Amino acid sequence: MEIRVLRYFLVTAREQNITKAAELLHITQPTLSRQLAALEEELGTSLFIRGNKKITLTEKGILLKRRAMEILELEEKTLEEILDKEHLVEGSVTIGCGEYGATETLAKICEKYREKYPKVQIRLHTATADVVHDRMKQGLVDIGMFMEPVNTDEFDYIRLPEEEPWVIVMRPEDPLAQKKVVTKKDILPLPVILPERLNVQSELANWFGRDYEKLNAAFVGNLATNSAVMAQNGLAYLITIEGAMRFWDKSRLTYRKLSPEMSSKTLIAWRRNIPYSLAVTKFIEEINAFQA
Secondary structure: OOHHHHHHHHHHHHHOOHHHHHHHHOOOHHHHHHHHHHHHHHHOOOOEEEOOOOEEEOHHHHHHHHHHHHHHHHHHHHHHHHHOEOOEOOEEEEEEEOOOOOHHHHHHHHHHHHHHOOOEEEEEEEOOHHHHHHHHHOOOOOEEEEEOOOOOOOEEEEEEEEEEEEEEEEOOOOHHHHOOEEOHHHHOOOEEEEEOOHHHHHHHHHHHHHHHHHOEEEEEEOOHHHHHHHHHOOOOEEEEEHHHHOOOOOOOOEEEEEOOOOEEEEEEEEEOOOOOOHHHHHHHHHHHHHHO
16 A cells, blocks of 8 residues: 555545546546555455545545545654754644643743744644544654643653643523532532543542432533533533633633632653654753753
């Protein structure tokens, strides 16, 4: 399976039309058709459903699309690392992080780094800690920002000093918004939106104690932004960290801290004992300098 053919496949999947894809790739339509047919034969499966006006992906085609994107991204990063030169820091650094208040600290590190190495592009990948963790192991993300608890066996890291308080989010006119803090007794009768991460759910279970099983978990969300839309429409109450609220419209949503207080800390981590590009190595140095 050649990288070139994977590029052909991805362009065709995006355009949903072989003729248009061939034009963009600067090859003839018959040549592209032969290459795609050979790819299907090599894999022993159909990748496209061919209609009169457009083509769509089969289930196997959707799987290949996801993997092909990862392969091409990894190829690009590998070339950057191989071609790096000590006297010229360029290329890219990919950072994976969730929606945390500690992202402000990350921004300060990036600011210092960009002052020194303006030719490096910083790529931000927003996802849950579990997804970031997996992409780091695949070599697709260089630096990860995680909210504890998280498995750090394979990582070096710094722990940021900021605490991330846990809150419950509701509409400003909601009766719960009249309280200064919210207790588990207040929450138990309400439909709530829980974080998807099992490690975080375990932390919440410890906070609720035996009452955790009584929770009305109407929704489970991987990122707080979409969950906030549900809360904004009065469908449920979102349990999240205060930092996730920082850039939301305060006229449409408000929050109250949990009582007794519950908080989490954030890590910036990178994989231990693997070779990095010069750009990533310099970024790790900047992280450690910030901690010092």
